[in-house]
Amino acid sequence: MNNYRWLYNLSKPYILLFLLSLLGSLIQSSGATALALLVKQVVDNVLILKNQEELLKYVLLLFSSALIIQVGFFISSFTLSYISEKVIYSLRNEIYEKLLYAPINYVLYTPSGELISRIVSDLEQLRQVFADYIPKLLREPLVVLALFGVLLYRDLFLTLLILLLFPVMALFTKYFSEKKKKHLSRQREKVALLTSILSETLRGFENIKLFLAENRFIKDFKELSFRIFRSSVKINLYVVGNTVINYTFGYAVVSLILFAGGYRIVKGDITTGDFISFLTALFMIQKPLMETQKAIMNLRGSAPIFERIRNLLNVPEEKDGSEEFEGLKERIEFRDVSVKINRKEILKNVNLSVYRGSKVGIKGHTGSGKSTFVKLIPRLLEYEGEIFVDHTELREFKLKSLREKIGFLSQEVMVFRGSVRENLLIAKPDATEEEMLKALELAKCDFVLNSPEGLDKFLEEGGKNLSGGEKQRLALARIFLKNPEIVILDEATSALDPKTEEEVIYNLYKFLKEKTIFAVAHRPFIFNFCDVILEFEGGRLKEFSTSKENSIKL
Template sequence: MNLISRAFAKDAWSILGWKWPVLALLTFASAIFEGATVAALLPLLSSFNVGSSGATDRISRIFSNALDVFGLTATPQTIAVLIVVLITGSAAIFLCQSYLAARLHSAYVASWQRRIFSTFLAADYDFFVSRRSGDLVAAVTTEPARIGLVFSQLNVSFAAVLFILVQIVISIFIAPLVVVLMLTFGGLLFAFTRRWAKRAMDFGGDLTRVNADLTADIGEIVAGAKFVKATATEDRAAARLSNAADRMELLFFGNAFDTQVVRAIFEYSGGFVIVVLLLAGPAFLNVDVSMILVIVAIFVRLFPRVTGLRQSMQIADFHMPAFNEAMRLVHEAEMQREVITENAPAGWPGATPASILIEHLAVELGSRLVINDLSLAIPGGAFVALTGHTGSGKTTLLDCILGLRMPTSGKVKVDGYDLRSLPSRSWRQGIGYLGQDPMLFNSSIRENLSWIRPQTTEADMRAALDAAAADFVMRLPNGLDTIVGDHGGRLSGGERQRIALARALLGAPRLLVLDEATSSLDAETEDTVTKALSKLKGRITIVAISHRPALVQEADVVINLNEGRAEEVGALWAVSAVS
């Protein structure tokens, strides 16, 4: 854990900066005040003539000199007032420390959530395709909370260490031999309980994996709720979730029980030591009764802190794998960070429909050549339909045009420029995209339409809805303020597609990309959407993957992809396939 702990401390420092040392100073001050409160018991007892020794006299002189500075005499009443002041000061510092610790904890967790999510979004498309969604969702939702627990427990551990050190220093003035014996005994206890700390790390690593599994399972089952209900497979879905929940239950139980085992070892061993100290202290250690009472008072307060220190370290060990996993995913996302070109050629992008030229394009996915030496031209304003069997490379070609996937060889040119030399954000902002399952947020139609262009006016929305044959929206009781439900579930498939098409058109795109956008529509709705697309010909370049006759017939050119190569079918534009 040591290497990870150092990495954790370095990370926390980089995020929290000077506020963390301030928390450490407050923690140190709290420990000093608590220690001084206990130490003040010695001169108080001495003033009542309860025991006397050189150690007692030394501590009494320290307090007497401190009171002299303020012109006070070390009477029992004065010392009692001093103890009250120390207790009050300790409480005030504790509240300040707790407030700052809570603020830093919440800030650290929020910082990690933003960091993970922003790093993921900055990664290229392959980063998302090559990973399970459950791992990514858990990294954003679950792991930062666990990282926050590590932060809290390390702060608790630090406070416990300071408190223990202060108490040890005070005890050394009273009975150094007793302190040596107690430190030796405490060290043996820590060494003996190390095995449980190791188990906590193992449990925590397993929990990270189970969290990802459970998140993935829940996401899949909730997204496929209609399938689960329609096939009466609720029991199988519940069993799948129950399996992950059972694994999580065992991990939490194992760690919780181990924590209590460690607590029992420390507490009962501490009680045993105190009994031995009371019985053997005066006779064998040459310590008077007053010092025995103070030492007992110290260690009655000290042992819970020692126990808490070990428990805090164990909890930190349990959750530390979350930090390790988050760091790993962030590092991988940074390694796959999308290369963004900022400089654009003079006059680009223009206002005319985008022209696209594919030159000897080849794309490998793993060991499979998906697109093989493909060349074709798509003039600005053309309506091109891509057809072909599953796996022929249609979606991969669209990904290359969108700039989401870089080709293994060859070029994609836009308006005569190599796409890799163009600013990808500017290019994509000029693209309208509509997939088979349109992405709609669980909010109003107005908010969904303004997702790409937040400054969109209601007049623009109405015009886009009309162009997308989605004028039904204005006939809804709440119009643009209608809530569409999760993934647009309160709307029909055709209504979702038309709203998504309107959203795509709101950006005044130069290129409209349709990925099986009409494949799940009924004939009437498909005809409505197809007619809306037909009106856009010549104004926008349209590239659509489709096997539906209605849409294919509206296309200016149909390109059939076979084994990664293009076969011209009824083309009106120059299309070539290089073999």
């Protein structure tokens, strides 16, 4: 029931368009009714009496009725198609926005294939619900009711005989919809896993080649592909089986009616025109009746799709505070701070204070908690304990105002498809060309400055036309451009050669001389610029040391 209420809420903004579609359905059903009723007149008044004068009139009336059916069908179908596209357009945008404002843990620990499958594949399935199943449920039952009225009007006995067989159809609908629902749920899960494998393959393509792992990935892909094939075959089996049984059942009903109707004509209970009109309505009612039954089956069978999309829409947003972050005035204080992810304790009881303007170097083995620690400052992760920034708990700040004044640069650089200019402007949307060129110069981005295209140099998806070092230098240019209050570098120069790294780091610390900097690094060189050294081990702060002055003068 919740799924249908959700579908209703999605449809509510388009109620006027639904009414227009309903009008189209009424026009279509009135045309179908007129067509079925006219058949009696054609048989009794024209064919049996051989009345040539009435022939043209009834032919024109029949054609007019058919035209009315098509006009109503167009109004109903096009309106509902527009609604379906509009619903999916709005929903697609809402889901993407929801995803961007979701807690980072949700995105990091949900398989990318699962998310992509829900946004692309599941929404396409939902579009089919609005474009096909719902239109049929709004249009076809009205045609069925109109033609059913003709059946009642022409022969009550034969109509009651048909009604006795309806419960059989209801059982077929229930059985096939439950089967489709079960296998559709399995298919969606497998499609999400297949998308994940494709994503992993493209991300690690070079490593797959170098480790000669093609056969292993092909094996996994084929196994999953076969499971999808098996689920899809079963879905199609039940859909086609349902259609075959429905039409077979319909033919059986027609056969029964032919026998019973012929018997009543022989007895003189009805005229030939009445029976032909009844048969016409019966033949015309079969298709909309089957389509209605099939739409009900498909709608009920689509429940797993609705639940997957609703779960994505119900992902909570990051918890926001109410205080504006004006910038660091005095210090950041960590009090018994711990971090647990999936019940695993990553950071344990960290206590320290970092004063404004400090240059903090952070070292430790892989997995010691360094990256987790620095991610707490822009509140990318939830934590236990307290972090005070100038006597205000970090959670109380508005995320927008906090992150506006923080520059975070990790080892994994985001470069999106577009120009260098567009990639820089995400750091400072109102930056001038002069500011961007200066940032590129400080970051040693010679590959841009020496390029004929300059700021308009085109970058491919993920920066595929850049080396690892070039991507990191472009990311560093963003930091120079943003000029934030607090800078966090998480192995941000790991892909640079030693000479370039020394030049860029020197420029960075000189340019941000008055700012607070946290630098996670494995290379000791960077620590020469730091006046505070933190060492993590096993999630704990193992060592805290300070130096009165840096060993490198800026």
